[in-house]
Amino acid sequence: MFHTLSRALIVFIVISGIALWGSLSHAWKEAPSLAKRVETGELPPVDKRLPETPVVITPVDKPGIYGGVWRRAYTGLSDLVGTRRIIYEPLVRWSPDYKVVPNLATKWEISEDGREYVFHLVKGVRWSDGAPFTADDILFYVEDILMDKELTASIPQWLAPTGVLPTVTKIDDYTIKVVFPEPYSMFLERLACPDGMAPVTKPKHYLKKFHKKYADPAELEALVRERNSTSWVKLFQEITDMRHGIFTNKDMPSLCAWITKVPAPAKRFVMERNPYYWKVDTEGKQLPYIESIVHDLQAEAQTILLKAIAGEIDMEARHLGGMQSSVLLLANLAEGKYKLIPKISTASVGLLLAPNINHTDEAMKAILSNPKFRIALSYAINRKEINKIVYRGKGTPRQPAPLKESEYYSPSLESAYTEYDPAKAAALLNEIGIKLGPDGKRIRPDGEPMRLTLDVVVSVQSWVDQAEIVASNFKAIGIDTEVKAEARELFIQRTRNASHDIALWTGDGGIECLLDPRWYFPYSTESLNAPLYGLWFQSGGQKGEEPPAEIKNMMETYNQILRTVSEEKKKELFKSILAANEKNLWVIGLVHDPPDYYVVTKNMLNVPKKDFQSWMYPNPGPAHPEQFFYESVKK
Structure with missing residues (x-):
């Protein structure tokens, strides 16, 4: 009934730089700072802290030495996405060459129909406070968090694609069985993505005191007051928040290589x-x-870019991307303070426009929902100018579509409506009743001025530059357009609430099309062209706004893909989604940007020679940051 993968996994583990410690008789070694804590009795000996068979990481260059401080920078809580890419320990993980390999699960078996998964956990793993990590922690996540209606209003779509949670059973302390009501062929891949961290970041022994099911009511109420929260539900959600919780609460136990101190x-x-x-x-x-x-x-x-150029950043990529930043980094490379590691983008396009078809203004919603209007906007954009000015001619104009490296590549979608043709744009606008007024500016069918606002995050200058060029292109065909460059927090708030006209964001999903389909159909609230439809899809119709039939059809097609074991059938189904995108152009691409870089101090070793650039592949996490080290440690 099951495919037994154990033999294949042994080979897989070795080529991916991961192994289980076998019969080797080395004495375990530890950092000097930990040895001192053992001497004082603060910590047990290292052999009592490690599993009997620890997971072994083969260093990229050579075994390292202990010590040193990894210097980074951030702009606020919402910017901690970069740190979440370092703190990466799901059940299964991506290897450096983008394959699913073991991690907290040493091996697994999958039923032939793709419904049942059995995972075998590494025995003897402990949380950062010394408590054992077992199957009970995973069951706590499923039974006491996901199945608690007060804590979880809607089940995560990645874990319950049919809207029904799988049955999770504890076989023993280190074995769990997951059974889905229907085949789920992409479950392993989803577990390797950042969302897959959720089941292994909820320590039952710690969180019980914040949960109504387990806590003494008076003690729980005291905790709510002490932490200035409004209810036990609110407090529990704040503590377990996947974006910020582990970074804002230093008491939260973790399985990751580094834990919060300040x-x-x-x-x-x-x-x-x-x-x-x-x-x-x-x-x-x-x-x-x-x-x-x-x-x-x-x-x-x-400022982060300037710190990197000055040699005050040890390894970082956030806020260092874009052509202008790359030019500065390359220009200062000769000073010898850092090296550059190329990041290979898996995005479909560097930046795209997401016209909001969930607009709260009915007249604007009707306009933005018209495919001819979106196609007109695409014809009005001078992508060659954007490529020349922003990317120094090294980018590739295209629509958000699978890349050539993807098995889902669509050349027709890639090039659809990408020619710069203001005359075609004007003709389409005239056809749908958005005509020029006496002052040369266009008027909506209801007689109001045709105005657009382009929302873009202010922290990425190259995005703001592209938004300004697009605005000038739209003005050239008579559409009064302004750029609203704003802080990331405000941008997220506005776009998730569908309060924008057109949002600009990077076009993820060029290679990992099925894992991150947000731009191919309204998959989530991060589908900024239809965040309320995305919420409807993720909540199983319980929240958001019900989409029209054509978009519902794409959602159902995607659900069929998840239930399909056949790779050929998946391709056939996804082609129909791509065809609908080519017909409707729900999002509008600009230019696929050339590679940018990590800045890495020359003193740091075991770093990758190159890396993918993707959210689903949370770089540099798959490269095992725990084995990065400094060749000479600064005292």
Whole structure:
């Protein structure tokens, strides 16, 4: 009934730089800072903190030495996405070459119909406070969080594609069985994505005191008051928030290599090594090598670039992207303070326009929902000008479509309506009743001026530059257009509430099309062209706004893909979604940008030689940051 993968996994583990410590008889080694804590009795010996068979990471260059501070920077709580890419320990994980490999699960079996998964956990893993990690922690996430209606209003779509949670059963302390009501062929891939961290970041022993089911009512009420919250539900959600919780609560136990010491959003947010981390190198040294990670709070993203050029950043990529930043980084490379690691973008396009078809103004909603209007906007955009000015001619004009490297590549969608033709744009606008007034500006069919606002985050200058060019292109055909450059927090609030006209964001899903389909149909609230339809899809129709039949059809097609084991059938089904995109052009692409870079201090080793750039592949997490180290540690 099951495919047994154990033999294949042994090979897979070796080529991916991961193994289980076998019969080797090395004595475990630990960082000097931890050895001192053992001497004082604060910590048990290292062999009592590690599993009997720890997971072994093969270093990229060579086994490292202990010590050092990893210097980074951030702009606030919403910017901690970069740190979440470092703190990456799901059940299964992406390898550096984008394959699913073991992690907290040493192996697994999958039924032939794709409904049942059995996972075998690494035995003896401990949370950062020393408590054992077992199947009970995963069951706590499912039974006491997801199945609690007060805590979870809607089940995550990635875990319940049919709207029904799988049945999760504890076979023993280190084995769980997951059974879906229908085949779910992409479950392993979804577990390897950042969302897959959720089942292994909820320590039952710690969280019970915040949960109504387990806590003494008086003690729980006291905790709510002490932490200035409004209810136990609100408090529990704040503590377990996947975006910020582990970084704002230093008491939350973790399975990751570094744990919070000074919580964000401090001026200096600090993480320190986890004394119970369950991985070692090939010499038996407990990882991580680096002592701590320090994030300095910066008001402006531009300051982070300047710090990198000055050699004050040890490894970082956020706020260093874009052609202008790359030019500055390359120009200062000769000074020898850092090296650059290329990031290969898996995005469908560097930046796209998302016209809001959930607009709260009915007249604007009707206009933005008209495919001819969106196609007119696409014809009005001078992508060659954007490529020349922003990317120095090194980008590729295209629509949001699968890349050539993808098995779903669609050349016709890639090039649809990308020619710069203001005359065609004007003709389409005239056809749908958006005509020029006596002052040369266009008037809506209801007689109101035709105005657009382009929402873009202010922290990425190259995005703002592109927005300004697009605005000038739209003005050239008579559409009064302004750019609204705003802080990321405000941008997220406006776009998730469908309060925008057109939002600009990067076009994820160029290679991982099925894992991140947000631009191919309204998959989530991050589908900024239809966030309320996306919410409807994610909540199983319980929230958001019900979409029209054509969009519902794409949603159902995607659900069929998830239930399909056949790769050929998946391709056939996804082609129909791509065809609908080519017909309707729900989102409008600009230019696929050339590679940008990580900045890495020359003193840091075991870093990748190149890396993918994607949210679903949370770089540099798959490259095992726990084995990064400094060749010479600064005292």
